[in-house]
Amino acid sequence: MATSPETKKRLVTAALLAPASLWLFVFLVLPFIAIVVFAFGERAPEGGYQPSFTLEQFANLGARAAAFKNTLLLAPVGAFLCLVVAYPVAYYLAVKASPRYRLVLVSLVVVPFWTSLLVRVYAWMYILGARGIPHLLEMIGIENVRLLNTPGAVLLGIVYGYLPLMIMPIYVSLEKLDRRLLEASADLGAKPLSTFFGITLPLSLPGVMTGVALVTILLLGEYLIPQLLGGGKVFFIGNALVDLFLQSRNWPFGSAIAVTLVVVVVFILLIAMRIAWRFAGTRQVDLV
Amino acid sequence: MSKDYKDNLPISASGFMDEFMRLKRGSVSRRHFLGITGLGLATAVMTRFPGALSTPAYAAEDLGTQMSIATWPNYHDPATFENFTAATGVAVEVNVFGSNEEMLAKLQAGASGWSLFVPTNYTISTYQKLGLIDELDMSKVPNFSSTTQNTRFTSEGQIDGKTFAVPKNWGTTGFAVNTDKLKTPLKSWKDFFEIAQTEADGRAMVHDYQLTTIGSALVSLGYGFNSIDAGELAKAEELLIKVKPHLYAINSDYQPSMRSTDAWMTMCWTNDGAQLNRDMPEIAYILGTDGGEIWTDFYAIPKDAPNKAAGYALLNYLMDPTNAVKEHIANGAPATDSRVIELLPKEITSNKIVYPDEASLTPLEFGAAVTLTDPARAELMARFKSA
Amino acid sequence: MTSASTNDIEFRSVTKNYGAVTAVTDINLTVPKGAFLALLGPSGCGKTTCLRMIGGFEQPSEGTVLIDGREMNGIPAYRRPVNMVFQHYALFPHFDVEQNVAYGLKQMRPKLPSAEISRRVAEALEMVRLGGFAKRRIHEMSGGQQQRVALARAIVNRPSVLLLDEPLAALDKKLRSAMQIELQTLQRELGITFVLVTHDQEEALSMADVVCVMSAGRIRQLGSPQEVYDRPADLFVADFVGKTNRIDATLEAGGITLRLRNGSAIPAANRAVASGDAIVAIRPEAIRLTRAATADLASFQGTVTHRIFLGSSAEYAVSVPGLGDFLVTADRRGLADSELVEPGEAVFLGFDPKAAHIFPASSAA
Known part of the structure; x- marks a missing residue:
């Protein structure tokens, strides 16, 4: 019996999806299952994991309350700062920039991604360090300014590091925006600012929410920037996880924190999607 | 301000990259930083040609053609392994790690494939308790000299009077x-x-x-x-x-x-x-x-080492003061063996920070x-x- | 608002360049209050540019646009007393129908009371017969309904001029005819000036009371639909507005006689040229098609090659030796026996030379 075209189509689809599905299963689903299993286990006396079924790790989450609090504060504040800086850039690129230079300008936004974040953050350590800006300030008579290892340096690093991730989705949604809607708004008597808040901003909200969700989620796991530009004096979930897995080798507790973090991320995503749907007036919005 | 401001600005591209590569190699902070940034898990294969060409110099035992060692970044003179390969026909694969915790986790997971590794003093009892290392057969390490070793450093390698590890440097x-x-x-x-x-x-x-x-x-x-x-x-x-x-x-x-x-x-x-x-x-x-x-870093041999013979051969090779001295010149850490210290240049042994x-x-x-x-x-x- | 002028819109020597490209050249145009003007022309003729200069989306490079007697140069769109129905409507997708219509009212300063806004929105929706649709989302509406929302959104602000940019282009034929009548009615009810941009001559002729035919950035003719149709100013207008047969000819005897290419001569009337080579333009419906010879001053014999049956009338393509193909629209009652002529039949064509227009051959595009 010959296979029907319908079956054939399905087989082809399955064959095309198989590598990605296998990859996701082996490198995402399986590790996650392992982490969930670990989270209900116990720490072995010499560190690592010992099979057991206990809620002890979850009951102990309070011991990292400060890490959760710092992270849940930093992530949205960082994402918001990114947004404030990114929106005008995206707006300029999508609406104001001459189409002739647009591609070049958009590439410039992406180019930093070609080098490792570590190298770029390290560069900031120099710029903010004693021989960078403070040294230049000394030459005009302002002595002993310390920029590195301050909360300001961390926020700067975060905005710097995550800016492209925020710019791109906003740029895409602004570029898709029908210019005639802006003309229609002006035609109906709306001043530029009213047009922006009444039309442009709401219609670019899917992009904004994608950017905010993306940056927030990544910030929830951020480790390098606070460590290098903040001097490791502020403790985030990322730091807690590194310490638990690589130093004290308390895998079950680390797993419990990781599982909790995943739950928080899913929760944030759901909220962000809901907001985007409401504003865009349609469910045809994909986040992340 | 008499100096040109550029004198104090290290933000030149080459200077920055030097600094960064130094960080990446792990010489900055003795290995801790590497572990947390994930840069330390790199595996470098020093030499890998089959040993058919060279005749093993002391082939009382079959050493095979390959072995692997787990150690710290920038901790050896690369020539050491090349010379060992030339002498024995055994190619050495070098795995570098960021922390003792990672090293322990990898060995505990099994099938690490190492025939020699470099744990730090405070982890040796844990390896022994978990049954991950064997007592060393000192008859296979004739180059080791207990009399010239500073006992301050050897003692951490002894458990219940048995030698589980011998010191590399401190x-x-x-x-x-x-x-x-x-x-x-x-x-x-x-x-x-x-x-x-x-x-x-x-x-x-x-x-x-x-x-x-x-x-x-x-x-x-x-x-x-x-x-x-x-x-x-x-x-x-x-x-x-x-x-x-x-x-x-x-x-x-x-x-x-x-x-x-x-x-x-x-x-x-x-x-x-x-x-x-x-x-x-x-x-x-x-x-x-x-x-x-x-602290002291030691050499030890995993219980499940796939090529124990080669592991012992390399350990014995490294315990030869003429070979060991090159290692100390390369990594700058102080030696435990007085035979090695005698061979070191004066400017190294007179440095009060190192010695x-x-x-x-x-x-x-x-x-x-x-x-x-x-x-x-x-x-x-x-x-x-x-x- | 007290009017400063009897004209709602005035173009004074307006030229618009985009870089090296000139979109419109030296446009002079006045639109009296309450008129329904159609800017008609093929795409790229500059009609949309003119509309956008009225709306304030483009500024003239030279010259002045006046609305209600006031110079508008430099005044942005949001300060102009005009509203536009955009091509494809440009409705705000994130608002429902009511919010779309109320948008303009909400921009007014001082602010309008919300009761006033609701009342006027409801009124505007009634006017476009969308009474029950206030809470609908835009993507739930059909094309015709969206078109009405766009209309309501524009008229609710009571502009002194309503601009319509190809408003019916996206509708199917039947809906288009219905909307044509509705737009005319609406214009009469509101009593405000409408400026319509279209490339569809039928739309322009049926709705507007003034038609401005444009081509290549210039105005070719300004007049009532009848004037433009019956007395085209040039060959372009004759061609673009309605259908036209073109006959090559030469003016002889000081311009009194036209010598056609088949050797026949007819008297010349409606001359736009004194002598030399000319083109005779004659509407298809001005030609009589008969089976027997006619007494017309201009009469030729030919053969029907194609027929398109249109119900009350029929279009024939008739090949005349020496003159080429003619398009003839024949009213069925015009034929003696009211029988359709079959392709292949020999027929006679005749027309009154007074119904023809003679243009210089050099104006042929």
Whole structure:
């Protein structure tokens, strides 16, 4: 019996999806299952994991309350700062920039991604360090300014590091925006600012929410920037996880924190999607 | 301002890349930083040609054609392995690690494939307890000479009178001080924590590593480096949390900050202290008169080593002073074997940072296995960092 | 608002360049209050540019646009007393129908009371017969309904001029005819000036009371639909507005006689040229098609090659030796026996020379 075209189509689809599905299963689903299993286990006396079924790790989450609090504060504040800086850039690129230079300008936004974040953050350590800006300030008579290892340096690093991730989705949604809607708004008597808040901003909200969700989620796991530009004096979930897995080798507790973090991320995503749907007036919005 | 500002600006592209590559190689902070950034898991294959061409010089036993070793970044003279391969026909695959914890996890997971590895003193008892290493058959390491070894360093390799590991090199954990910036002479960990809150306010660094940070705080209060006594730990916690707002950073990657003079004072390991002092003579390396850490890295052979014969052959090769001396010249860490020290150039052995007086080593303690894995200390560190 | 002028819109020597490209050249145009003007022309003729200069989306490079007697140069769109129905409507997708219509009212300063806004929105929706649709989302509406929302959104602000940019282009034929009538009615009810941009001559002729035919950035003719159709100013207008047969000819005897290419001569009337080579333009419906010879001053014999049956009338393609193909629209009652002529039949074509227009041959595009 010959296979029907319908079956054939399905087989082809399955064959095309198989590598990605296998990859996701082996490198995402399986590790996650392992982490969930670990989270209900116990720490072995010499560190690592010992099979057991206990809620002890979850009951102990309070011991990292400060890490959760710092992270849940930093992530949205960082994402918001990114947004404030990114929106005008995206707006300029999508609406104001001459189409002739647009591609070049958009590439410039992406180019930093070609080098490792570590190298770029390290560069900031120099710029903010004693021989960078403070040294230049000394030459005009302002002595002993310390920029590195301050909360300001961390926020700067975060905005710097995550800016492209925020710019791109906003740029895409602004570029898709029908210019005639802006003309229609002006035609109906709306001043530029009213047009922006009444039309442009709401219609670019899917992009904004994608950017905010993306940056927030990544910030929830951020480790390098606070460590290098903040001097490791502020403790985030990322730091807690590194310490638990690589130093004290308390895998079950680390797993419990990781599982909790995943739950928080899913929760944030759901909220962000809901907001985007409401504003865009349609469910045809994909986040992340 | 008489100097050109460029003299002090290290932001030249080449300078930056040098610094970054140094960081990446892991010579900055003795391996800790590598582990957490994930840069340390790189595997380098030194030589891999089949041994058919060379005739094994001492082939009493079949050594095979290949073995692998787990060690620390930038810790060996690459020529050592090439020479070993030339002599025996065994190609050596080198795996570098970021932390003892990672090394332990990998060996515990099984099938590591190593026939020799380089654990630090405080992990050896754990490896032995978990049955991951065997007692060494010293008859296969004739180049090892117990009489020329400093017993201060060999003892951590002995458990119940049996030798499980032999020393590679040793070092200390003291602190580095920029004497241009800080005029008060510092002698002890007590001084360190006091000055950190006063003259060096906002300019002192401690490790992001509970063993040394909590250990040094305990020492400054007159307690033992390895204490897990709840009352003593509570006192140390109180001190650390009081000092924290005055700290510049909690970070084991302290060389860049010391070099840029952002930080004026830091907890410091021997090799870093020597490097900082070599490049910036105003930075002094000080061992606390009230105590501190001393450490040794050992060679050991995993129980499940796939090529034990080659592992022993390489170990024996490395115990030959003429081979070992090249290793010490390459990595800069002090040697434990007097035969090696005799072969070292004078400018190395006369460096008081690398080879301090015996007397200054007396108050120092080896880190203990229980200290490293104690959950109470881990939680204390987390509270300190999140305070 | 007291009017400063009897004209709602005035173009004074307006030229618009985009870089090196000139979109419109030296446009002079006045639109009296309450007129329904159609800017008609092929795409790229500059009609949309003119509309956008009235709306304030483009500024003239030279010259002045006046609305209600006031110069508008430099005044942005949001300060102009005009509203536009955009091509494809440009409705705000994130608002429902009511919010779309209320948008303009909400921009007014001082602010209008919300009761006033609701009342006027409801009124405007009634006017476009969308009474029950206030809470609908835009993507739930059909094309015709969206078109009405756009209309309501524009008229609710009571502009002195309503601009319509190809408003019916996206509708199907039947809906288009219905909307044509509705737009005319609406214009009469509101009593405000409408400016319509279209490339569809039928739309322009059926709705507007003034038609402005444009081509290549210039105005070719301005007049009532009847004037433009019956007395085209040039060959372009004759061609673009309605269908036209073109006959090559030469003016002879001081311009009194036209010599056609088949050798026949007819009297010349409606001359736009004195002598030399000329083109005779004659509407298809001005030609009589008969089976027997006619007494017309211009009469030729030919053969029907194609027929398109249109119900009350029929279009024939007739090949005349020496003159080429003619398009003839024949009213069925015009034929003596009211029988359709079959392709292949020999027929006679005749027309009154007074119904033809003679243009210089050099104006042929």
